[in-house]
Amino acid sequence: MNPLIVKLNGLSVIRCPSSQCGRPYQINQFGARFSAQRERAKIICPHCGLQLYGDRDSVYLTHALSEEEERRFEEEALKSLK
Ligand SMILES: [Zn+2]
Secondary structure, X not given: OOOOEEEEOOEEEEEOOXXXXXXXXXXXXXXXXXXXXXXXXXXXXXXXXXXXXXXXXXXXXXEEOOHHHHHHHHHHHHHHHO
16 A cells, blocks of 8 residues: 655645554655665654555655644644535
8 A cells, every 4th residue: 555645835745544543644755766776665654663565666754743733734634624
């Protein structure tokens, strides 16, 4: 399963699927075609440590959003529900 990545002001943001956590965080995806990865790339939630799996030929770095960015993300998420 590919995680759902949302664009927020040029940031790529994904929401943690954990029911305990559910917080959004920033994700950066890099191509890794030249590093022979045997396992699928892990995407690790900076809040709770939950691991997702991404594309095999990518590397992912994650960061917590700032409070401001997280608030804006939640506002956008609410708008898209309407
Ligand atoms: Zn989480």
